[in-house]
Amino acid sequence: MSSYQDIIETYRLTREQRKAERRERKKELYTLIPRLAEIDLEMSQIGAQISQSILKNPVQSEQLLLKLKRQLESLKSEKAVLLTDHNIPANYLEIQYACSKCKDTGFTEENARCTCFTQKLINKAYEMSGIEQQLEKQNFNHFKLDVFSTEILPKEQLTQRDNMKRNLSEAENFVREFPSGHNMLFYGASGLGKTYLCNCIAKSLIDKGYSVIYQTPFTIINIIEKKTFTEKDNPLIQLAYSQLFEVDLLIIDDLGTETANSFTISEFYNIINTRILNGKSTLISTNIKLSEIASFYNDRIDSRIKGHYELLKFFGPDIRWEH
Ligand SMILES: [Zn+2]
Numbered sequence: 532m533s534s535y536q537d538i539i540e541t542y543r544l545t546r547e548q549r550k551a552e553r554r555e556r557k558k559e560l561y562t563l564i565p566r567l568a569e570i571d572l573e574m575s576q577i578g579a580q581i582s583q584s585i586l587k588n589p590v591q592s593e594q595l596l597l598k599l600k601r602q603l604e605s606l607k608s609e610k611a612v613l614l615t616d617h618n619i620p621a622n623y624l625e626i627q628y629a630c631s632k633c634k635d636t637g638f639t640e641e642n643a644r645c646t647c648f649t650q651k652l653i654n655k656a657y658e659m660s661g662i663e664q665q666l667e668k669q670n671f672n673h674f675k676l677d678v679f680s681t682e683i684l685p686k687e688q689l690t691q692r693d694n695m696k697r698n699l700s701e702a703e704n705f706v707r708e709f710p711s712g713h714n715m716l717f718y719g720a721s722g723l724g725k726t727y728l729c730n731c732i733a734k735s736l737i738d739k740g741y742s743v744i745y746q747t748p749f750t751i752i753n754i755i756e757k758k759t760f761t762e763k764d765n766p767l768i769q770l771a772y773s774q775l776f777e778v779d780l781l782i783i784d785d786l787g788t789e790t791a792n793s794f795t796i797s798e799f800y801n802i803i804n805t806r807i808l809n810g811k812s813t814l815i816s817t818n819i820k821l822s823e824i825a826s827f828y829n830d831r832i833d834s835r836i837k838g839h840y841e842l843l844k845f846f847g848p849d850i851r852w853e854h
Pocket of ligand 1: 630631632633634635636637638645646647648
C-alpha cells in the first residue's frame with residue numbers, strides 16, 4: 532500500500548531531522564560551554580580504552596578497568612553539574628523523539644505497529660492530516676471560562692459559566708481516567724463550545740499516544756459506504772472501517788447533521804454497541820434534543836446512548852469562538 536510506504540518515509544525523515552536537531556544543539560552547547568566538548572572527547576576515548584582492555588586480557592586488566600570506569604563516572608558527573616549550572620535539562624543532548632514509544636520507527640520493541648503509526652494511517656484514511664495543527668489552537672490550556680455568561684437563565688439550574696465549568700471538569704476527568712470505557716454525549720445548540728471541548732479531549736489523548744478518530748457522521752458514512760460498496764479491496768478503507776470499532780477513542784462530531792436512513796442507522800448502532808461491549812470509549816456531540824434521538828434514529832440507539840453515556844448539556848447564549 533503506497534500510503535504505508537509514504538508513512539515509513541515520513542518516519543525516516545523525522546528521524547533524520549531529529550538527529551540533525553540534536554547535532555545543532557550539541558554545537559551550540561559546545562560553543563557555550565567549551566569544557567563539555569573536552570569531556571565528551573575524553574569520555575569517548577575512555578570508552579574505547581575500556582573495550583580494548585576487555586578484548587586484550589579480561590582478567591589482568593581488572594584494575595585498569597576499574598580505574599577507567601571511575602574516570603568515566605567522574606566525567607559524567609562533571610558534565611551533569613555543568614549542565615545544571617547552566618540550567619540545561621539533563622536530556623538536552625538526547626534525541627527528542629516525536630514518539631518515545633517507538634523512537635519514530637513506527638514499531639514498538641515487540642515489533643508491533645505503534646499507536647502513532649495507526650494514528651497516521653487513520654489521518655490518511657480520514658484525511659485528518661491537518662488535525663494536529665488545528666488542535667494546537669483549541670486545547671485545555673487555551674480554554675477560557677470567562678467568555679461564558681454568569682446570568683441566571685430561566686429553567687436552568689446553573690449559570691452558563693458554572694455549567695461549562697462542570698462540563699470542562701468532566702472532560703478533564705475523562706482524559707485523566709482514559710482508557711476507562713467511559714462514554715459522553717455533548718448535547719445542545721451549536722456555538723456553545725461542544726466542538727471546542729471535543730478538540731481539547733482529542734488533542735490531549737493524541738498527545739498521550741492514544742489513537743483517535745475525530746469525524747463528522749458524513750465522513751464516517753462515506754467510509755462505511757466505500758467499504759461496503761465501492762472500495763471493498765482498498766486496504767486503507769478497510770483499516771479506516773475496522774478502526775471505527777478498534778480506535779482508542781471515536782469522536783462523532785455533530786451527530787444528526789447527516790441524512791439518516793436504515794442502512795446508516797444500523798451501521799451506527801453496530802459501531803456504538805460494539806464499542807460499548809468492548810469497553811472502548813465514544814464521544815458524541817449533537818444538536819438534536821435528547822427527546823428526539825429515538826425519532827431521528829431508533830429506540831435501540833436511544834437506549835444505548837441514554838444507558839451508557841454520560842449526558843452533558845450545553846446551553847446559553849452563542850459564543851464567538853475566536854480566541
Ligand atoms: Zn510511535
